[in-house]
Amino acid sequence: xxxxxxxxxxxxxxxxxxxxxxxxxxxxxxxxxxxxxxxxxxxxxxxxxxxxxxxxxxxxxxxxxxxxxxxxxxxxxxxxxxxxxxxxxxxxxxxxxxxxxxxxxxxxxxxxxxxxxxxxxxxxxxxxxxxxx
Amino acid sequence: xxxxxxxxxxxxxxxxxxxxxxxxxxxxxxxxxxxxxxxxxxxxxxxxxxxxxxxxxxxxxxxxxxxxxxxxxxxxxxxxxxxxxxxxxxxxxxxxxxxxxxxxxxxxxxxxxxxxxxxxxxxxxxxxxxxxx
Amino acid sequence: xxxxxxxxxxxxxxxxxxxxxxxxxxxxxxxxxxxxxxxxxxxxxxxxxxxxxxxxxxxxxxxxxxxxxxxxxxxxxxxxxxxxxxxxxxxxxxxxxxxxxxxxxxxxxxxxxxxxxxxxxxxxxxxxxxxxx
Numbered sequence: 001x002x003x004x005x006x007x008x009x010x011x012x013x014x015x016x017x018x019x020x021x022x023x024x025x026x027x028x029x030x031x032x033x034x035x036x037x038x039x040x041x042x043x044x045x046x047x048x049x050x051x052x053x054x055x056x057x058x059x060x061x062x063x064x065x066x067x068x069x070x071x072x073x074x075x076x077x078x079x080x081x082x083x084x085x086x087x088x089x090x091x092x093x094x095x096x097x098x099x100x101x102x103x104x105x106x107x108x109x110x111x112x113x114x115x116x117x118x119x120x121x122x123x124x125x126x127x128x129x130x131x132x133x
Numbered sequence: 134x135x136x137x138x139x140x141x142x143x144x145x146x147x148x149x150x151x152x153x154x155x156x157x158x159x160x161x162x163x164x165x166x167x168x169x170x171x172x173x174x175x176x177x178x179x180x181x182x183x184x185x186x187x188x189x190x191x192x193x194x195x196x197x198x199x200x201x202x203x204x205x206x207x208x209x210x211x212x213x214x215x216x217x218x219x220x221x222x223x224x225x226x227x228x229x230x231x232x233x234x235x236x237x238x239x240x241x242x243x244x245x246x247x248x249x250x251x252x253x254x255x256x257x258x259x260x261x262x263x264x265x266x
Numbered sequence: 267x268x269x270x271x272x273x274x275x276x277x278x279x280x281x282x283x284x285x286x287x288x289x290x291x292x293x294x295x296x297x298x299x300x301x302x303x304x305x306x307x308x309x310x311x312x313x314x315x316x317x318x319x320x321x322x323x324x325x326x327x328x329x330x331x332x333x334x335x336x337x338x339x340x341x342x343x344x345x346x347x348x349x350x351x352x353x354x355x356x357x358x359x360x361x362x363x364x365x366x367x368x369x370x371x372x373x374x375x376x377x378x379x380x381x382x383x384x385x386x387x388x389x390x391x392x393x394x395x396x397x398x399x
Contacts, residue, residue, distance in 0.1 A: 001399070002365050007392040018178050021185065045284050046361035051393045052287065095179035099135050126140040127184045133134070151311050154318065228312035232268050259273040260317045266267070 003038045003117065004047075006054040010067035014096040017073050026070075026078075029123050033062065033105050038117040049114070057112055062105070071096035098129035106131045136250065137180075138169045139187040143200035147229040150206050159203075159211075162256050166195065166238050171250040182247070190245055195238070204229035231262035239264045269304045269383065270313075272320040276333040280362040283339050292336075292344075295389050299328065299371050304383040315380070323378055328371070337362035364395035372397045 013028035035058055039048045070089040072079055073096060082089045094100045098121045106119040118132035146161035168191055172181045203222040205212055206229060215222045227233045231254045239252040251265035279294035301324055305314045336355040338345055339362060348355045360366045364387045372385040384398035 001397070003396040003398070004365065005394045016178060021183070042363075042365055045282060046363040046366045048365060048395070050287070051389075097175075097179040099137065099175055099181060100179045123184075128138045129181070130136040131134070132136070149311060154316070230308075230312040232270065232308055232314060233312045256317075261271045262314070263269040264267070265269070
């Protein structure tokens, strides 16, 4: 069994609803998303997938949608404010916790038919959340 | 399935009994304990647990018990010496290897009813021991 | 259940056959091989294995065979050229991808009767391939 991992750095803003503490305030993080793919067999080149192909597909989507962007829950009152002011944001059905951001990226990778096993989101150098099947 | 990890740094002294080599001497390490929790579902905030709650509980215990402290096996002749000299140490039933320190922290996290999956103890930047169920 | 990991750094040259892109050119990487061993029980010292024993066996083999060496597939036309010029290389049955190099080191560790669970080869700070049973 083989696994490969590609790490993609980006930064985002967010804030949490239903939360008591500093994460209720608007703030942001330098994040690292680690995409892990798994396969029982290698292709004719000896690869699970080319590292460059993971990067070009997932990094492009992250850069377009999440990087340097506020990630906001659809229930957040800021959504109307940022819309009125024509500021960029990314709307999530759920609270933009590290857990839910990891699952969001996992779902995108799966939609691209990548054999994704897990996505790990490092919110800082000492904290991660991971979504896996 | 979701996992979260919180990394907690501390430093400790130890030495190993029944061991031939430099680890038989009194010495110490800059260590990093990685606490991994797992859950099938998220709470209403979208979290396995708040990173800050892991940190406040586990880091407090590590700081009070293990940080800047000699970890000694109960059979170590130094136990009597340090006791006589009123020096701080932490008594372990087993040899204070990275494996047993990882299990010690795992057991503490489990006693706190954390959904702990594993504890990884990095003894250096190139070596870890992990205890998992 | 216990796991231990030892990380061993080395650098190698390679190039890939049947590949369109920059990895078809001769190039190289600063790599890190992470050897993970697993055991249900610890020995009388409280260890899966001494970190130093993993290092001395695996690092010696890597240093002798892979470090500062071109890793080439046996079908590579360069094999004849380097042979004629008495240049050092390491011959692989398969394409020298990160996946196949991880499996190569795994197989060596297994031949040494190490209870190896996986070998992870970091090809760069952002990409790894892992082989596991």
